[in-house]
Amino acid sequence: METASSENKSVEFMKTLPGDDVRQIMWRYSDRYDLQMVVQSARSVARGVVARLVADGARNTHDWTDSKSKLLDGFDQVGLTQLFMDPEDGGFIAGPKNLALALVAFELSWVDGGAATCSLASNLALSPIHEKGTPEQRHTYMSRCVPPLPGEERTIWRGAFALTEPLPYVGVDTGILSGKMRVVEWEEGKEPILHVEKRGRFITNMGFADFVTAAVDSDDDRIKGSAMVILEKDDPGTFDRGATTLKLVHQLSSTSDPILSLRVPASRIIGGYTVKDGVIIPNFSHGDVIESVFRRTRVPVAIMTSAKLMSAIEPVIRYQRTRFRGGSASTPGTPRYEQGLQQKDDAVQRLVDIWATAEAGTSFGFAAVRLLDEFDPVEREKDRILAERGISGGRAQMKLFKELEKGALEYLSLQQLPEGERDAARFQELAGDTLVQFLITDSLANIYCPATKLWNTGYGATMMREAVSLMGGYGITEDCPGFLCQKWSDAQLEATYEGPEAVQRRQISITMTNELFLAQFRIWITELRQLAAQRAGTGATILANAMELWLWTLGYLQKSRDADGKALYHPQRHGAVFPFVDSLCWLLASREQILDLLELAAKGPDNPVVAEGLEGFTNFFSDLCHLQAARAAGEVVRICSELVYGYQFVMESSDEETFRSLRNRVESSFAGSRLAKDRAAMAVSKVMIPEALDYP
Amino acid sequence: MNGGFHIVVCGSIVPDPLQTLAPVDGPTGPALKNEMMLPSVLDPWAGHSLYEAANLAKNIPGSKVWLVSLGPKAKLQQLMMSIAQKVTFELVVLDGPAGGFTDSFEVAAALAGAIDKIPGLDRSRLLLFGGCASASRDAGVTMQMVGEQLGITEQFLGVDELKVQDNGSFRILERIEGGQYQVSECSGAPAVLGWATGNLPEPPNNPQIGMMNMRTVMPALQKAVPAPVGVGGVSYLGVELPSQRRETRIVKDMSADDIAAEIVAWIKG
Amino acid sequence: MEKVLFLAHTQDDGTLPGIALEALAAAVEMTAKLPGSSLVVGLVGKDVSQAAEAIGSSDCAATAALIGQSGATMVVAPATSRFSRSLPGATQRLGGRIETHVSGLEVVDGVIRVQRWYYRQRMVATQTRVQRPWVLVIDGGVFAPWAGAAAAATVENVAVSLDAAVVRTTVIGVQSGLRNRPTASSTSRMPQI
Structure with a gap:
């Protein structure tokens, strides 16, 4: 234990x-x-x-x-x-x-x-x-x-990106685009000239952009499908930056609703085009482009919200400690003067919750970008190989990937075996197979990117509110150190940028059932148990138990029907699937937080600066991991219980027994997690902070 | 100017001024609480001298800048991530304590020794730059001592301006009493200049410069020479924070005029 | 038993600056508290600076000569810009040690204790040291200016030979304009000169 x-x-x-x-x-x-x-x-x-x-x-x-x-x-x-x-x-x-x-x-x-x-x-x-x-x-x-x-x-x-339409996975027709393009001139042997009509909404950087990369659909039989095109401010026609968006947040970014009606050469189609039978065929549809783009750009947005939570810690500590200084409120040397609000349990315990969320969010977000850094070259190599093999089009690609999935699963299982016990040649072969490695990384990126965007911004916004509340009335003033109120309200927009929460949930609901992802998820459970045996107090056991419960619940939801006989796990059944998606995000964030702690514990001693205070840091971060794992597991238990029990009146007894036993296992592993929270709160009340914030 | 100057800047780290500084007893004398872990910045006056050095080197062809730093090398490395982006220099590292309680005599000896060993340094073209004082020991003596050890008699302190003239001589403005400058003319290098603020703003970070400097900065950090400077012959009998004095009188029933009159009377003494 | 040298330089009008009288008070008080000690006064006069017009290197040579010839173990000097520039080098030349910005001085059980600030006046240390000669540069405003009665003094000139060829710096004069200058980033005070 x-x-x-x-x-x-x-x-x-x-x-x-x-x-x-x-x-x-x-x-x-x-x-x-x-x-x-x-x-x-x-x-x-x-x-x-x-x-x-x-x-x-x-x-x-x-x-x-x-x-x-x-x-x-x-x-x-x-x-x-x-x-x-x-x-x-x-x-x-x-x-x-x-x-x-x-x-x-x-x-x-x-x-x-x-x-x-x-x-x-x-x-x-x-x-x-x-x-x-x-x-x-x-x-x-x-x-x-x-x-x-x-x-x-x-x-x-400077550029602006104009999409303004539903994103893939949103659950509505992604083919509907507000932008249109037509051929207006096409002299024999010359570049066709297009007329592009685009009205954007909520377009960032539009106040000063010199060019816009816009998603447009064909409005002409001579152009096939959709594309993204580059529009320049001096192109003939109208380049109207439009009305400024009256947004209440993120006012340091320029946002407006542009009206663009411009003539551009077809060479502005991003990725180029071919001409077949007198029809312009863009090499990439707008969907191809934005899928590739958004996969990457969503994650920094996630990290933004977590950064703000992290930035709130120092101002809150300072506020709490100095709350009663000055005037006749207290005299130096008294606990009231020295510790201020931090004398009280609630102040520090709530701050610890904020800190733990910030740690989990940043760990999760940075894990996602590291994954993308690994993924980038693999994806490019995959594109090259597919082109070389002449495999184009979604269907052919899917067929190939289905075949390769077996190899990928085999690789993952071989990876689990001790070196001496596995078929080394086969393992090497699969390790060197770019497409196999692509599938494995892709299965993770398809979860990590939307999941960190969803969890960090959504739950982060809630916790940012908590940070504001810890500053009392000061928190909602312009004078609040650290601009906490602005950060709180900004977080709401971050939850919407690059696809609102429903978009992320929708994507995860599809990608999380990928067998390759689930295989890795199972491996993680094993690893967490091993980790718990080696290093106590990280919450790894809680997390492993909660992940087991989640996995079982997934299987149960997939096989079960509700009291009315309707399938529980259906992409359109958002009431069941979306909360379940949320529960997964909690688990992933918590796991990455623990992995970052382990990294610090392993590498910290090599750096003399870190080594000096390492034990204090690892103790504190370990306690944060522990309490966050309990918090995450609590969410998972709540959500799974609602989904498992909530859709019927009577549950099959064997299922219920299994569920109860798994749930019980999670809950009993909470032992000590609140003690960890107490310790973390104590640490927060003792930590030395700078005398003043390093920005106005 | 014949071949340009060889400018050696002495400068190291000090704790970020916003940090909480509290004295503690260390194994070899006073130290700062959590000293190793406190974020550091380049000593501000030394920083100004570095920016002036870089500017001078840029304007006088053939010049070169070295930055000689005595401090814990892990902390210097962290500092370089910012400073090495600002101006071009070659780093010389002395791995030792950077705190204020070390003896300036020992520090000066270590710096002079390191400067003496810089390969290719032409002492006849040497301008020894540094801050007019550190923000840690705040003694304002180290540069003069280093200069003395290197046999450089022309020394200037509190310098705000150095203008190199066509014949290679230079005109120097030094801060003196009464808010004035002493204007001197020096026939040429070698000279010691302990800078005040100078006239240049802090250069912005430029990653391209940073990446270029890194090629020499990292090897320099790796071959840092240990410089275990200590408190010398100083015995510290105590180091303490000044006790806070708050002489507040709460007055509730007094008119604004009366309050003003009392304040004026107090100011007039 | 210490031999205390009070060191000062005259102003243009031949008088001592106020800060020098403060440092003198410190020197007198310290000597009085050190049984068996003696006080000598070293003046860097107007003539010296005028003759050489090179107060950088000449001050250093002059003060080093004064300290050396006097055989002083303790040197007390005011924190003027000239001394701030020249005394550290002179001390180094003599193999001595120096404490600047001295803001307190006391003698306890025959031991000289110096008080000075560190980290931009954020903490204050009381310290002593064994090496001699030990030069103490006293900040202004710490001691009340010496106000003792005038008395006749024996004056001994110490000649400082400066090779004119070696002197490479000429003081042109003084110009105003320091006011309203920025201080170093995040600096709480100007260099103490």
Whole structure:
């Protein structure tokens, strides 16, 4: 049992708030100096320009103002603008950049979510070109968006991304697009000229964009399907930036509803086109493009909300401790003066909940971007192999993948065997098979990306409210240190950006039944049990038990019908499926939090700075993992119980017995988890914090 | 200017000024509570001297900048993630304590020794830069001592401006009493300049510069020379935080005019 | 038994600056509390600075010569910009040690204790040291200016030979303009000069 040893744990408390050295280990970039520098750069802008803008009230207008445009200068100056680009296009980081972009989002959002959105939106505009654009398109637009070098006379181009239609997986027809394109001129042997008509809604960066990557559908028999096209501000026609969106949040990003009616050459179709029988066939439909784009860009948004939770901790501690200082409220030396509100259990216990959520969210989000960094080259290689084999079209691809799934499952089971016991040759063969590895990574990315977006922003917004409440009336004023109220309201938009919550739930409800994912999920349960045996007090047992319960419930829901004989697990039965999706997210976030703790415990001793306070940190993070695992498991038990019992009047006794026993196992493993919370709260009341916040 | 200057900047870390600083007894003398774990920044006055050095090097062809830092190398590495993005320099690392309670005499000896060993350093072209004082020991003596050990007699303290003239001589503004500058002319290198703020803003981070510097910064950190400087012959009898004094009088029944009159009387003494 | 040297430089009008009188008070008080100790006064005069017009290197040489010839074990000097610039180098030349920004001085059981601030006046230390000569540069406003009665003094000139060829710096003059300058980022005070 974890509890026995956790009771005996020596109480070495965390001495200071975790610094960069600790986070670099936990989020796995301690050997990436390029990323460490990016973090410093982003932080300098965030706590400089961005913080001053917020403090000066720049958020009090919806319009894109001159003072807000200083943000862009700030981004340009410290290299954030070209972060997205590859070195050959003027960037400075080679290879995948998901983790880099996420770290920037984290730092900017630490101060203001809108500033982070502003930074991310430029990348979002370039993403379709980056992912699917022709080499010429990539080169043209990437190099225009890079800040000029010294001596170079050039204005930086900025982009906006215009979709404004339902996203895939939303459960409605994704083929309906507001944008249309027609051929208006097509001289023999020349490039066709298109007329593109697009009305966007809620388009970020539109106040200053020089080009727009827009999703449009064909309105002409001579164009097949849909595409994304690049529209420039000087193209002939109307490039109307439209009315400013009167949003109450994220005012440091420019948002409006543009009206675009422009003539452009067909070469602006992203990814190019072919002509067959007099019909223009775009190489990529808008769906192909955005699927590839959104998979990546959703995750930094998730990290934004978690960053804000994390940023709330220091101001809340300071507020709590100094609450009764000054005037005649208390005298120095008394507990009331020294500890303030932290004398009371509730203040610190609630803060610990916020902190644990922030840890779980960031661990989850950063795990997702690391996965994407792994996934990027594998996906490109997969595309190359499929093209080489002449496999195109969804059906042919699906057929191939179905066959390969067996190999992928075999690989996963071989991976579990000790080296001596497995067929080494077969294992090596499968390990080297790009398509097999693609399927495995893909099955995870299809869960992790929507799940972290859903959980971090949704539950994060709720916990951000809690952070505001811990500041009392101060919390909802403009003067509140750390801009907590703005961060809370901003979180609501983050839950909506890049697909509202229903979109994420819908996607997960489909992808979580993928056998490849479930096979990995089972492996994780085994690993968590092994981990619990090696290291007590992390909550790994609770989590493993809750995952078992979740797995059983999935099987039960899939096979069962309700009292009216209707299937329980049906994609359209959102009442059953969506809550179940939510419960999965809790588990995944909690697991990643534990894995980051293990990383810190393993690598911390190698860094002399971290080593000094390591025990205090690992104790505290372990306690946070423990209480978060219990919190997550509690959600899973509640949701599973409602779903298992709630749809019928009488349940088959054998099922009920199994469910009860699994549930009981989860609940009894809670032993000690509240003691962990008490310890964590004690640590929060003792930790040394800076004397003042490092931004206005 | 004949071949440019060889500018050696001495500068290290100090705790981020926003951090809570509390003295504790360490094994070798006073130290700061959780010193190793406190986030650090480049010592501000030394920072200004580094930016001035880089600017000077940029404007005078053939010049080169070294940054000689004495501090725990893990913490210097962290600092480099920010500073190495700002200006171009070559790093020389002395792995030792950076706290304020070390003896300036020992620190100066370690720095002078390290500067003496810099390969390719032309002492006849040497400008030794640093802050006019550190934000830790705040003594304002180390640069002069390093200069003395290196045999550099031309020394300037509280420098805000260095203008190199066509003949290679330079004109220097030093802060003196009464809010004034002392204006001096020096015929040329070598010289020691302990900088005040100078005239340049902090350069923004530039990742391209950072990536370029990293090629030499990381090897420099790896071959850091241990420099176990200590308190020297100093015995610390006590280090304490100043006790907070709050002389508040709560007055409830007094008119604004009376309050103002009392404040004016108090100001006039 | 210490031999205390009070070190000062004159102003343009030949008088001592107020801060020097404060440091003198410190030196007198310290000497009085150290039984058997003696106090000598070293003045870097107007002539010296005028002759060389090179107060950087010449001050260093002059003070080093004064300290060396006096055989002082303790040196007390005011925190003027000239001394702040020159005394550290002079101390180094003599193999001595120096404490600047001294904000308190006391003698307890025959031991000289110095008080000075660290980390930008965020903590204050009381310290002593064994090495000699030990130079103490006293901050302004710490001691009340010395106000003893004037008395006749024996004056001994210490000649400082400066090779004109070695002197490479010339003081041109003084210009205003320091006010309203920014202090170093996040700095709580100007350099103490």
